[in-house]
Amino acid sequence: MLKARVEIKLKKGVADPEGKNIAKALNLLHFKEVKEVRVSKLVEIFIEEDDKERALKRLEEMCKKLLANPVINDYKIEIEDAHE
Amino acid sequence: MLKARVEIKLKKGVADPEGKNIAKALNLLHFKEVKEVRVSKLVEIFIEEDDKERALKRLEEMCKKLLANPVINDYKIEIEDAHE
Numbered sequence: 001m002l003k004a005r006v007e008i009k010l011k012k013g014v015a016d017p018e019g020k021n022i023a024k025a026l027n028l029l030h031f032k033e034v035k036e037v038r039v040s041k042l043v044e045i046f047i048e049e050d051d052k053e054r055a056l057k058r059l060e061e062m063c064k065k066l067l068a069n070p071v072i073n074d075y076k077i078e079i080e081d082a083h084e
Numbered sequence: 085m086l087k088a089r090v091e092i093k094l095k096k097g098v099a100d101p102e103g104k105n106i107a108k109a110l111n112l113l114h115f116k117e118v119k120e121v122r123v124s125k126l127v128e129i130f131i132e133e134d135d136k137e138r139a140l141k142r143l144e145e146m147c148k149k150l151l152a153n154p155v156i157n158d159y160k161i162e163i164e165d166a167h168e
Contacts, residue, residue, distance in 0.1 A: 026146055
């Protein structure tokens with residue numbers, strides 16, 4: 001069993017209204033040192049597979065087919081052994 | 085300038101319908117090795133601050149006041165130097 005951490009970020013230059021709202025709210029709460037906020041999604045996937053290389057290939061397919069939108073998202077995949 | 089990565093996860097045992105839907109969709113797309121999916125939020129915060137210890141205290145406050153819901157969320161804060 002492996003566990004993959006897939007970070008799905010907005011590409012640079014793509015507007016992030018949720019991040020903007022969080023930054024504004026933090027400023028209003030007197031966290032004036034906050035300059036910018038960017039929000040990403042972290043998808044943890046538990047897969048029945050022992051070969052990390054094969055897992056990585058499959059995860060890249062998953063990103064392309066479902067998880068990430070290539071127009072607006074970049075993604076990063078990390079694979080580790082699952083402990084849970 | 086520092087950059088914080090704040091991972092906001094659902095606590096164990098808290099239902100994650102988005103993760104369940106992603107797992108189901110991946111299975112339907114013939115990624116049968118996918119057993120479980122959990123979705124978290126990754127909030128990157130750029131702060132005008134150089135002292136990492138002080139930054140960490142402020143970020144914990146931000147989590148408690150706005151970013152995380154203590155009933156359902158755990159959070160993890162990592163701080164690094166901002167390169168962007």
